[in-house]
Amino acid sequence: MLEGLRFFGESFITFMSLGIIFNVLWATQLGIIVGMLPGLTATMGVALMTTLTFRMPASEAVLILVCMYVGAIYGGSRSAILLNIPGTPANAATAVDGYPLAKQGRAGRAIGLATTGSFIGTFIGMIILALFTPLIGKFALEFKSFEFFWLSIFGIVICGNLTAPKDPLKGWIAGFLGLLVAMIGMEGIHAHIRFARPGSELSGGIALLPAMVGAFGFAEIISVMKISAYEVVKTKIERVIPKFVEIWMHKWTIIRSGIVGTFIGAIPGVGEDIAAWVSYDMAKRASKTPEKFGKGSIEGLIAAEAGNNACVAGAMIPVLSLAIPGSAPAAVLLAAMFIHGVRPGPLIMIEFPSFVYEVVVMVLLASAAMLILGLSMVRWLVKVLLVPRQKLMPIIFALCVVGAFAIQGRVFDIGVMVAFGLIGYILREMEYPMAPLVLGIILGDILDKNLRRALILSDGTLEPFFNQPIGLVLFIVTLFVILSKMKWFQNLMMMLKNLITAPFRQSKGG
Amino acid sequence: MKESNMPKADFVMSILLIVFGITVLIISIGMPRFEEMDVNPYSAPGVVPGFLGAIIAVLGFVLLIRSIVRKGFKLGISGRTVKEWIRDDSTSRLMLTIGLCLIYALVFIGLVPYAVGTVLFIFAFILVFEYRRGIPLREQKRMFLGATLVSVLSGVSIWVLFRYLFLVNLP
Numbered sequence: 081m082l083e084g085l086r087f088f089g090e091s092f093i094t095f096m097s098l099g100i101i102f103n104v105l106w107a108t109q110l111g112i113i114v115g116m117l118p119g120l121t122a123t124m125g126v127a128l129m130t131t132l133t134f135r136m137p138a139s140e141a142v143l144i145l146v147c148m149y150v151g152a153i154y155g156g157s158r159s160a161i162l163l164n165i166p167g168t169p170a171n172a173a174t175a176v177d178g179y180p181l182a183k184q185g186r187a188g189r190a191i192g193l194a195t196t197g198s199f200i201g202t203f204i205g206m207i208i209l210a211l212f213t214p215l216i217g218k219f220a221l222e223f224k225s226f227e228f229f230w231l232s233i234f235g236i237v238i239c240g241n242l243t244a245p246k247d248p249l250k251g252w253i254a255g256f257l258g259l260l261v262a263m264i265g266m267e268g269i270h271a272h273i274r275f276a277r278p279g280s281e282l283s284g285g286i287a288l289l290p291a292m293v294g295a296f297g298f299a300e301i302i303s304v305m306k307i308s309a310y311e312v313v314k315t316k317i318e319r320v321i322p323k324f325v326e327i328w329m330h331k332w333t334i335i336r337s338g339i340v341g342t343f344i345g346a347i348p349g350v351g352e353d354i355a356a357w358v359s360y361d362m363a364k365r366a367s368k369t370p371e372k373f374g375k376g377s378i379e380g381l382i383a384a385e386a387g388n389n390a391c392v393a394g395a396m397i398p399v400l401s402l403a404i405p406g407s408a409p410a411a412v413l414l415a416a417m418f419i420h421g422v423r424p425g426p427l428i429m430i431e432f433p434s435f436v437y438e439v440v441v442m443v444l445l446a447s448a449a450m451l452i453l454g455l456s457m458v459r460w461l462v463k464v465l466l467v468p469r470q471k472l473m474p475i476i477f478a479l480c481v482v483g484a485f486a487i488q489g490r491v492f493d494i495g496v497m498v499a500f501g502l503i504g505y506i507l508r509e510m511e512y513p514m515a516p517l518v519l520g521i522i523l524g525d526i527l528d529k530n531l532r533r534a535l536i537l538s539d540g541t542l543e544p545f546f547n548q549p550i551g552l553v554l555f556i557v558t559l560f561v562i563l564s565k566m567k568w569f570q571n572l573m574m575m576l577k578n579l580i581t582a583p584f585r586q587s588k589g590g
Numbered sequence: 591m592k593e594s595n596m597p598k599a600d601f602v603m604s605i606l607l608i609v610f611g612i613t614v615l616i617i618s619i620g621m622p623r624f625e626e627m628d629v630n631p632y633s634a635p636g637v638v639p640g641f642l643g644a645i646i647a648v649l650g651f652v653l654l655i656r657s658i659v660r661k662g663f664k665l666g667i668s669g670r671t672v673k674e675w676i677r678d679d680s681t682s683r684l685m686l687t688i689g690l691c692l693i694y695a696l697v698f699i700g701l702v703p704y705a706v707g708t709v710l711f712i713f714a715f716i717l718v719f720e721y722r723r724g725i726p727l728r729e730q731k732r733m734f735l736g737a738t739l740v741s742v743l744s745g746v747s748i749w750v751l752f753r754y755l756f757l758v759n760l761p
Contacts, residue, residue, distance in 0.1 A: 132751075132756070134756075135756055135757070249649065249652060249653060249656075250653075252649060253607065253646065253649050253650070253653070256642055256645050256646050256649065257646065259642050260614065260639065260642045260643070260646065263638065263639045263642065267635050269633050269635070270624060270629070270633070270634075270635055272621065272622060272635040274621065274635055274636075274639060275617065275639070298691065301687065301691070302684060302687055302688060302691075305683050305684070305686075305687040305719075306680045306683055306684045306687070307680065308679075308680075468720075470715065470716055470719035470720060471716055471736075471740050473687075473715070474690075474711060474712040474715035474716065474741075475712060475740075475744045475748075477691050477694070477695075477711075477715075478694075478708045478711065478712060478744070478745065478748055479748065481694070481695050481699065482704075482748060482752050482758075482760070485699075485758075485760070485761065486752060486756065486758045489758065489759060491699065491700055491761055494695050494696075494699060495695075495696070497695070498691070498692065498695050498696065501691075502688070509591045509599075510591065510596070510599045510600070510603060511591075511596070527638060528638045531637070531638050531641070532632060532633045532634075532637055532638060533633075535632035535633075535637070536630045536632050536633055539632075540631075540632055
């Protein structure tokens with residue numbers, strides 16, 4: 081603990097230079113703009129920024145990416161409030177109460193409260209990140225092939241379940257397709273080339289970044305251009321800086337949403353959008369005035385924003401401790417860390433012990449910049465929303481093309497980007513979520529190596545997969561997640577519940 | 591996509607998934623097992639892709655059954671529905687976007703110098719979506735000027751940024 085504080089202090093001092101603070105400010109501001117513009121998501125922002133920073137030193141580049149991430153998730157609240165279009169999917173819950181507030185002429189107040197809620201949410205997430213990452217890292221040192229196999233299956237199943245709540249089957253299909261994408265190219269045990277001709281470009285495998293730029297960039301451009309134009313609410317923006325009393329009144333909502341958001345962020349692949357909805361839903365259930373939700377409830381707005389921003393810090397917990405992303409933008413962040421030579425994972429506290437605390441300081445700096453920038457320049461920034469999409473989208477596509485190409489200098493990667501964009505668009509239209517697909521591409525390698533190693537260790541018997549405590553718990557939870565979506569299982573559970581509670585009800589009645 | 595069309599889409603997709611899953615499984619079984627090198631059979635390259643192919647085929651099968659229960663097999667494709675789809679405003683926007691982007695990314699890149707291709711693409715994109723039919727060109731001067739300005743400024747900045755600042759050898 082004391083060592084942690086020392087690392088935190090040291091990192092904080094190293095980051096206190098004018099150059100770095102300047103980087104924090106422009107990257108967060110750019111993040112806010114990216115987040116604000118419908119069609120530019122946090123994932124796309126972080127992915128494009130990775131291509132722009134890959135020649136910088138590791139800590140500086142990761143700092144800029146973290147600022148972009150925090151800024152974009154927050155920035156999306158602006159268009160959610162003013163346009164009723166969430167700037168990023170993370171802000172869908174924000175729009176439910178933010179837009180009615182703007183229509184009532186309270187846009188400034190809504191923006192101010194969303195900013196403060198986001199800041200406190202990120203702060204709570206940051207504290208949990210600092211406390212839990214080293215603990216999970218130490219715990220993960222115990223993981224063997226059996227545990228890693230179950231962890232990757234668990235990640236895909238729970239991610240598919242939560243990102244496609246209406247139809248988890250499609251979430252699971254997307255996840256397994258992602259795992260299969262990772263199988264293309266040379267495998268890690270015998271160096272055999274799978275699903276490609278030796279010597280062809282495809283034999284090098286499909287790189288994560290071009291695939292993500294396609295699935296989140298190009299696919300998004302197509303979706304945005306397809307719909308009719310949007311209109312900005314014409315409203316006067318009055319006082320933005322919120323009163324302390326207003327924040328204090330909602331302290332429990334903010335703290336609850338912060339904690340819930342962080343833990344949802346830590347679940348593999350489950351990102352800010354789900355964190356915001358769950359926080360929103362919990363706030364509604366706990367509220368004294370649930371009828372106001374959806375009609376301009378301050379409580380709902382704050383819950384959604386604190387939840388989605390806390391999720392950012394939460395998503396970094398598994399990135400650092402297990403090398404498994406907690407959300408789609410965190411997947412890009414993870415890829416960027418590998419590009420820069422930082423190897424996150426269970427060994428991080430041994431190999432790069434100060435890095436975890438450096439990331440904590442980065443989150444702190446980004447959230448401070450977000451608070452300052454978010455509460456100032458509000459009127460000026462609204463003008464960004466007036467940029468017509470037909471002028472913006474071709475520029476973004478040009479950046480997607482050059483971004484996909486720049487990292488490895490291969491024209492082939494442009495083709496990968498385009499292919500993933502088209503497939504991503506079609507899958508999205510059919511309501512297949514993209515997050516499990518991306519998680520699958522990352523987990524594919526882990527699954528491949530560990531399943532085969534585990535089978536070699538067990539000599540083909542399946543027993544050791546089920547008789548180790550951690551593996552068994554992961555298996556039971558995975559099974560429960562799948563079964564919980566089936567009608568017969570839900571009915572069975574209801575019957576059991578009635579059976580167990582019946583004697584108590586009878587004795588109460590008697 | 592309309593909610594009512596979803597079972598139809600699921601029906602088509604499920605068949606594709608089953609075929610895809612089984613194909614992957616067959617290719618995986620055919621992968622070398624390095625038996626002559628006395629390698630542990632469980633480390634063969636085909637084990638995991640085969641396992642994944644089988645799971646995708648099973649999930650596809652579940653989707654197929656569900657779509658059949660929801661009557662997704664009645665595709666209802668006729669000349670009229672196709673015509674309606676083509677005439678829809680959002681379809682033309684969709685096709686134009688995809689077409690322009692594909693021409694730029696797959697034809698222009700590598701064929702014309704990067705900066706020229708990018709400026710042309712951005713200019714064409716703005717023009718296609720802002721040009722108003724039936725209004726004389728003279729009255730659309732501002733639009734042409736705007737498109738030229740935006741495309742030249744942004745195209746050249748992207749080129750300079752990547753070529754000279756990030757030292758990327760652009761195609």
